[in-house]
Amino acid sequence: MSSEIKTMQGEVPKAPQFPTSASDIFRKRRTLKKELLKQTNLVQTRIAILGGSTTTEVTSMLEVFLLAQGIQPAFYVSGYNCYCEDILFENPDLWNFKPDIVFIHTTWHNVSQFPELLEAEAEVEHRVRREMARFESLWEKIHTGLGALIIQNNFDLPRLRPLGNLEASESFGRVNFLLRLNAEFGSYARNHSRFLINDILYLSAEVGLAAWFEHSYWYTFHMALGPTATVALARNVAAIVKSVYGKSKKCLVLDLDNTLWGGVIGDDGVQDLILGRDHPVGEAFVDFQRYVKGLQRRGIILAVCSKNDLENAKEGFSHPDNVLKLEDFSAFKANWESKPENIREITAELNIGLDSVVFVDDNPAERALVAEQLPEVAVPNVGSDVSLFEEILEHERYFEVDKVVPDDLSRSAYYSSNSQRSAYLSDFGNYGEFLASLEMTAEIAPFCPVYLERITQLINKTNQFNLTTRRYTSAEVAAIARDPAFITLYGRLADKFGDNGLVSVLVGRVFDKTVELDLWLMSCRVLKREMEFAMFDTLVEQCQERGIGRIVGVYVPSKKNGMVAAHYASLGFSRVELNSGDREVWQYDMPPTYSARTRYIFKIAQALPTAANA
Amino acid sequence: MTRYEFLLEMDDILGLPAGTLRGDEKLDELENWDSTSLITLVALADANNGTHLSPSQIVTCATVADLLQLAGAGR
Numbered sequence: 298m299s300s301e302i303k304t305m306q307g308e309v310p311k312a313p314q315f316p317t318s319a320s321d322i323f324r325k326r327r328t329l330k331k332e333l334l335k336q337t338n339l340v341q342t343r344i345a346i347l348g349g350s351t352t353t354e355v356t357s358m359l360e361v362f363l364l365a366q367g368i369q370p371a372f373y374v375s376g377y378n379c380y381c382e383d384i385l386f387e388n389p390d391l392w393n394f395k396p397d398i399v400f401i402h403t404t405w406h407n408v409s410q411f412p413e414l415l416e417a418e419a420e421v422e423h424r425v426r427r428e429m430a431r432f433e434s435l436w437e438k439i440h441t442g443l444g445a446l447i448i449q450n451n452f453d454l455p456r457l458r459p460l461g462n463l464e465a466s467e468s469f470g471r472v473n474f475l476l477r478l479n480a481e482f483g484s485y486a487r488n489h490s491r492f493l494i495n496d497i498l499y500l501s502a503e504v505g506l507a508a509w510f511e512h513s514y515w516y517t518f519h520m521a522l523g524p525t526a527t528v529a530l531a532r533n534v535a536a537i538v539k540s541v542y543g544k545s546k547k548c549l550v551l552d553l554d555n556t557l558w559g560g561v562i563g564d565d566g567v568q569d570l571i572l573g574r575d576h577p578v579g580e581a582f583v584d585f586q587r588y589v590k591g592l593q594r595r596g597i598i599l600a601v602c603s604k605n606d607l608e609n610a611k612e613g614f615s616h617p618d619n620v621l622k623l624e625d626f627s628a629f630k631a632n633w634e635s636k637p638e639n640i641r642e643i644t645a646e647l648n649i650g651l652d653s654v655v656f657v658d659d660n661p662a663e664r665a666l667v668a669e670q671l672p673e674v675a676v677p678n679v680g681s682d683v684s685l686f687e688e689i690l691e692h693e694r695y696f697e698v699d700k701v702v703p704d705d706l707s708r709s710a711y712y713s714s715n716s717q718r719s720a721y722l723s724d725f726g727n728y729g730e731f732l733a734s735l736e737m738t739a740e741i742a743p744f745c746p747v748y749l750e751r752i753t754q755l756i757n758k759t760n761q762f763n764l765t766t767r768r769y770t771s772a773e774v775a776a777i778a779r780d781p782a783f784i785t786l787y788g789r790l791a792d793k794f795g796d797n798g799l800v801s802v803l804v805g806r807v808f809d810k811t812v813e814l815d816l817w818l819m820s821c822r823v824l825k826r827e828m829e830f831a832m833f834d835t836l837v838e839q840c841q842e843r844g845i846g847r848i849v850g851v852y853v854p855s856k857k858n859g860m861v862a863a864h865y866a867s868l869g870f871s872r873v874e875l876n877s878g879d880r881e882v883w884q885y886d887m888p889p890t891y892s893a894r895t896r897y898i899f900k901i902a903q904a905l906p907t908a909a910n911a
Numbered sequence: 912m913t914r915y916e917f918l919l920e921m922d923d924i925l926g927l928p929a930g931t932l933r934g935d936e937k938l939d940e941l942e943n944w945d946s947t948s949l950i951t952l953v954a955l956a957d958a959n960n961g962t963h964l965s966p967s968q969i970v971t972c973a974t975v976a977d978l979l980q981l982a983g984a985g986r
Contacts, residue, residue, distance in 0.1 A: 320958040323951035327926030327943065357947045513953075517966035518946065524954040 319528040323354075326361050333364035338856050340542055345373040345396035345445070347380035349407035350521035358531035359400075366539045377519065378407075384435045387442065398541070399439050400448045400534060404497065404521040405455055405475055412469035421468045429481050436485070436492060444770065446491045448537055451479045453501040456510050490750075490771040493541075493699055495534055504529050536694035543758030546675060546695040547649055549592060550640055552658035553603040553610055553631070555681065557589075557621065558582050562613040563605055573618035581684040586620035588687040593625050597696055598712045600628040600643045602656070607631045627712035636663050637670040646719055647712050648821040650761075655695050657686060700750065712822065714794035721794075728825075732897035735792040737826065739898045741801075741835040744778035744785040751799045752787055755818065760857040762829075763818040764850065764864060765880075769804075782807055784839050788832050790823050790898070797823050801832050805848070812840060813849040817864075824860075830894035833868055837891050850883040868894070917984035921975060924951050936975045956982060 316322050322329075346352050346359070356372055363370050373394040375383045380401055383391050409428060412421045432449075439447055452475040464470035479498055486494045501509040504526050511523035522530060539545055554561045559571025559578050573579040593599050599621070603610050610631030614623045623629070628646050630639040636658070644651050651673040658664050659681045668676040677693055679686050690696075718735070725731040744752060753771045760766065769777070777783045788801035800820040805812040819829060840848060850865040865883035866872075874882035912920075918932045925932075925943040938944045949969050956964040964981060972978045 318958060320951070320954040323947065323954055324920070324924050326947070326951075328923070331926070351946075353945070354947050354950055513965050513967065514950070517970065518950070520950075524950055 319525040322358065322361065322528050323524055326357060329361050330364060333361070334369070336364070336367060339364070339367055339369040340544075342368055342370050342398060342538065342542070343373070343394060343396045344370045344538075345375070345391055345394060345399045345443075347375040347383055347391075347399060347401050349378055349380050349401075349403035351377060351519045352402055354520065354524070354527045355402055355522070355530060358527050359534055362531045362535035363538060366535055366544055368535075368538060368542060368544070370538075380407075381431075381435060384438050384442075387438075392443065396443060396445045398448060398538065399443065399445045400495070401435070401450060402530075403450050403452075405452045405471075406521055408452070408475070408478070411471050412474055414469060416469040418468045421474065425474070425477050425481060428478060429485075432482075433485065436489075440489075440491065440772075444772070446493070446541060446770070448493050448495050448534060449482065449486075450495045450497045451482045453497045453509060454506065456506045490753075493537055495530070495537060497530065500529050500533055501526070532694065536697040537699065539694075540697040540699045541757075543760070545697050546597075546655045547653040548598040548600060548627075548644075548647065548655070549589065549696075550600045550602045550643060550654055550656045550674075551589070552660065552663065553601060553605060553613055555659040556657060556683070556686075557586060558613060558616065558619070559683070563609045567612050567616050570613065570616050572616050578683065579618070583618055583620060585683050585686050588690075590620050590625065592696060593621075595698070595701055598627045598647060598649070599625055600647070601626050601630060602636050602639045602643065602658075603631045604633060604636070605631040635666070635670075637667050640667060640671060640674060648824060655690070657690070659683070700754065714792075714797075717794050718792075729897070732827065735794070735826070735897070737790060737792045737898045739791075739828065739831045739900050740789040741786055741831060741900060743839075744774070744787055746778075748787055748799055749774055749778065752802050755799065755802050755820065756816065759818040759820065760855070761821050761860055762824065763816075763855075763858050764814070764861055765816055765853045766855050766858060767816050767853075769816075777804060784812055784836065784843075786832060786835055786839070788819075788828060788835075790826065790828050790831075792826075801828055803832055803836060805836070807843070807845065810845055811847040811849055812836075812845050814851060817850070827895060827897055829864070829868075830896075831898045831900060834893045834895050835900070837887070840887060841891070846887045848885040848887070850885065852881040852883065853879060854881075912982065912984050914979055914984045917979055917982055918975070920955060921952075921978070924948050924955075932975055934975050934979060938973060938975065938978075941975075952978070952982075 316325055342363075344359075346356055348355070352374055356374055360370055360372070373391055373396060375388075375391070380403060382388070409431065410424060412424055436447055436449070439445055454472055454475060458464045458472065460467065460470050464472035467473060482494055486492050508523055509526040510521065514520040514523050520527070551557055559582055560569055562570065571579045572582050574583060589599065601610065610629075611623060613619075614621070628643040630643055632639065636656075640651070640654065640656065644654060651671055654673075655675045655677065656664070656667050657677065657679055658667075659679065664676050664678065667674055675693070675695060677689050679689050721731070725734070749771065753769065753774045756774065757768050778785055784803075784805040784807060786801075786803040787799055789799050790797045790801075797820075800823045802816065802818050803814065804816040805814045817832075819832075836848065840846075848870075850870050852861065852865060854862065865885075868885065870883035870885045872881060873884045874880075914934070918934060919929055922929050922931050925941060925948060927943070949966065952969060953964050953966055968981055969978070972981060
């Protein structure tokens with residue numbers, strides 16, 4: 298956690314040292330909150346906590362952990378065990394609160410009826426269905442009545458097992474029953490967007506059941522979680538919320554010597570590196586590499602930052618026991634420059650912010666230097682024991698995601714290609730020649746069902762090239778896609794180095810002969826490729842087809858979108874409203890003959906069905 | 912734990928400047944005294960010196976002095 302706080306030092310004059318023990322976090326909560334509230338640019342959110350047990354402490358801890366992520370929550374807290382009543386009877390206080398997120402904090406104590414001893418399998422199944430129907434009615438009411446995202450606890454296990462080990466095998470056993478319910482909850486989450494599981498089955502195992510549920514807290518306060526468990530839960534829920542707001546980390550920057558392998562490649566040579574299953578420490582390095590590879594496979598970008606000669610560093614990867622290969626890294630810095638300088642260059646090369654980076658290095662001096670000079674970078678105190686590295690990274694929940702979509706699986710490939718493009722660019726004197734040589738093709742078309750998840754993800758995570766920074770839920774995106782009162786466009790871009798995936802989204806609302814652009818965004822990985830021109834050309838085509846004569850562009854300045862301040866001016870719009878509050882309005886009247894802006898991107902027709910005609 | 916150390920810890924829990932509490936305060940008159948403060952006290956006692964304060968014992972305390980006595984904090 299301490300490193301998460303450090304990530305915000307750029308905005309907090311003096312970031313508090315975040316304690317590591319649960320009791321210290323409890324003790325320092327007031328001081329921490331006061332310090333964390335000094336941050337600027339906090340994201341505001343409204344969270345309703347509906348509890349099946351006492352939630353005062355959960356709320357208090359969640360507030361601290363969210364503030365540590367740069368998120369300032371306002372809370373609605375249900376009365377004790379009123380989670381059902383508040384929803385089913387539409388408690389006006391809850392409805393007026395208009396939560397963005399509803400967190401349902403239930404535990405095994407809230408299962409309405411467990412199976413009877415020796416109950417027939419068919420009846421147990423019936424009970425599972427009844428319990429699911431009870432919860433589903435709550436979730437559906439929240440989605441339809443409040444439109445909020447739901448974070449729902451699955452079930453922990455009771456500390457006591459009247460049937461002993463049979464609890465796990467007999468269908469009427471409580472353990473067996475709870476695991477079946479958890480599978481049903483998981484299935485619901487897979488099939489419904491805006492519904493996320495807070496996995497307390499895992500958390501209770503991580504904390505240990507004895508610390509998870511403490512009888513004295515239950516009987517005195519009806520707290521279903523002890524203090525240590527409360528902290529673990531708050532950290533986990535905060536990580537989920539962080540992922541929803543696109544604040545999870547994107548890139549892992551790794552040292553090499555004694556971080557990815559044992560020994561110093563420059564001194565020991567590849568033959569003497571400690572790496573491989575025939576050595577106890579070598580095996581731990583293999584496992585850490587395997588963990589990192591797993592992150593890379595699901596879209597986390599990897600980079601190397603090592604003090605080494607480049608050739609030596611690369612030679613290390615010729616060791617046969619490496620799980621990670623050179624091509625897994627999207628950026629590779631091995632030189633004698635300072636690590637903060639190299640990390641800056643890595644982020645510039647990959648077009649990502651410093652606040653997207655986690656830096657892992659066994660050397661405490663290097664960690665301290667990066668933490669001091671690049672306060673936005675998360676620098677976990679991983680120590681020097683490789684067997685603990687992955688656990689420390691896990692504990693911090695840096696890379697929490699609310700969904701894995703197919704584009705994530707190949708994101709690292711995009712960034713690797715981006716690095717190749719940058720290297721390739723240096724061969725050209727003229728930027729236009731470079732763009733022409735990329736042989737770019739774009740697929741630009743109205744929203745279609747297959748891309749709605751990715752479109753929603755981009756909408757909610759893009760901050761820099763984003764004219765209005767408007768956020769939409771999945772349901773809103775789906776509704777807009779079907780609504781003829783909107784013009785929607787997505788853009789994919791590919792070039793000779795690879796496919797960049799779906800990188801741009803545009804939404805316009807049609808009023809008679811005018812379209813007003815509610816949203817226009819683009820991933821920074823395709824900056825300066827003229828993709829925005831290709832999008833504009835297609836928008837103009839769509840307007841011409843619908844007889845629309847005027848395009849109104851809106852720019853809402855934010856702390857992060859300064860790069861698009863001149864966007865509409867560069868497309869030939871004129872500004873029509875000056876200093877009207879916090880938004881600028883621009884206007885473009887369709888000329889009698891329109892000349893396409895795109896010079897270097899070849900547009901291809903797309904064959905996929907659109908959301909409107911699917 | 913000494914009486915002084917205990918009072919400093921209580922100051923910390925309640926978000927008060929160090930040295931604010933003197934020991935004779937009534938708990939329900941302290942602005943920041945709430946259930947979370949109480950739980951913090953139990954958790955800290957467990958973590959720091961292995962003294963087990965049960966939540967049910969603490970709820971019977973009316974003053975800071977009662978807490979001091981319960982925690983066995985010396986003078």
